[in-house]
Amino acid sequence: xVNFYKxxxxxxxxxxxxxxxxxxxxxxxxxxxxxVDNAIDPVLETRVLGLQFPNPIGLAxxxxxxxxxxxxxxxxxxxxxxxxxxxxxxxxxNPRPRIFRLTQDEAVINRxxxxxxxxxxxxxxxxxxxxxxxxxxxLGANKDSTDRIADYVTGMEKLAPRASYVTVNISSPNTPGxxxxxxxxxxxELLGRIGEKRSSMxxxxxxxxxxxxxxxxxxxxTDKADIAAAVLDHNIDGLIISNTTITRPGSLQDSQRGExxxxxGQPLKxxxxxxxxxxxxxxxxxxxxxxxxxxQNAEDAYMRIRAGASLLQLYTAMVYKGPYVAAExxxxxxxxxxxxxxxxxxxxxxxxxxL
Numbered sequence: 358x359v360n361f362y363k364x365x366x367x368x369x370x371x372x373x374x375x376x377x378x379x380x381x382x383x384x385x386x387x388x389x390x391x392x393v394d395n396a397i398d399p400v401l402e403t404r405v406l407g408l409q410f411p412n413p414i415g416l417a418x419x420x421x422x423x424x425x426x427x428x429x430x431x432x433x434x435x436x437x438x439x440x441x442x443x444x445x446x447x448x449x450x451n452p453r454p455r456i457f458r459l460t461q462d463e464a465v466i467n468r469x470x471x472x473x474x475x476x477x478x479x480x481x482x483x484x485x486x487x488x489x490x491x492x493x494x495x496l497g498a499n500k501d502s503t504d505r506i507a508d509y510v511t512g513m514e515k516l517a518p519r520a521s522y523v524t525v526n527i528s529s530p531n532t533p534g535x536x537x538x539x540x541x542x543x544x545x546e547l548l549g550r551i552g553e554k555r556s557s558m559x560x561x562x563x564x565x566x567x568x569x570x571x572x573x574x575x576x577x578x579t580d581k582a583d584i585a586a587a588v589l590d591h592n593i594d595g596l597i598i599s600n601t602t603i604t605r606p607g608s609l610q611d612s613q614r615g616e617x618x619x620x621x622g623q624p625l626k627x628x629x630x631x632x633x634x635x636x637x638x639x640x641x642x643x644x645x646x647x648x649x650x651x652x653q654n655a656e657d658a659y660m661r662i663r664a665g666a667s668l669l670q671l672y673t674a675m676v677y678k679g680p681y682v683a684a685e686x687x688x689x690x691x692x693x694x695x696x697x698x699x700x701x702x703x704x705x706x707x708x709x710x711x712l
Contacts, residue, residue: 362679374456374465381680382421385429392432393684398691401436403702405645405667406567406594408491408521412436413702414658414683414690417649417670418495418524418571422473424482431490434684439670440479441495442526445511447475448499451531455618458676459611463653464625465673467601468618470531471497476515483519494520495571500532506547510554517558517566525551528573528600530619536573541583548591567594572636574599574628574650581632585639595645597670598636599629622673626651630664634710637665642712653678655689662690662702663709 369377384390396402401412415437416430424440431438450472457466473479479494486492496512498505509525517523527538527547538547551568559565570593572584588596601619609624629650637646648666652658653674661669674682699705 385426437491442497464622
């Protein structure tokens, strides 16, 4: 299957990036990709957030924005999926072109701007998701919203009963002003209102659901300390580290490196890894962390776990390594764990980041 993608990649790369993405969505919708099992090795089974994962390799938000192809994605070897970002109202996002492959750097720059079909469409699609699959709902706010915190509350109320967990995404660089919600005052209000709504939902008969916060890699030390304190104070269940970066490392070679937007892929790897270690220490290892950003092989995945991640996500790796990269990484990760005599993933979490 890896060799198949080496043959198919030049064809896909001949299309503009967003067109190629839409072709892949169509292929998944029509069941054109052979299915593989996600129960790859018993050593990879792990319980996090009260959920039992067959393996820790997940698909990051951004690929399946409307939860349209969850069934197709479930056959690519992922241990879990995250759909979105979903905003209350449909919105077209930013003008095209808005996705740029930095092929020389194995990276992508996107400035999509939360393009999606809105909560009603996402809710219908979540209702059809495979029952055995762990699927998170990534929540966003509309660009023209007058109360962005209310958008997250509305999204949670609609999708939490239909999802395995919800992610509050305040770290996209492509909605003006959104990252300001990572500041202490705004974050306290956001998490307070989110927590109140969850309590109200549970009081009215809803089942408990985990809430995760997805943060940017471009944070000051004060930002990191404030976020750590706020998530612990408000009983947030986990962190996703990290979203794309607005920085441009000097190592970038591709001619499109100056495009505006969030940078993902290999140049993000060390940046995201560093923030993961800092936040693992800042929350004293008390919260599970999903590590994401520049993970494209088993060694990357293992390093992220040893740094403090309990689960992992990828997206850009699919662009460069193909649709079955999660299964390949999982197989290699299992071998690395066994080589180092770890009997579980939990035993390896954070061993390289002393508290």
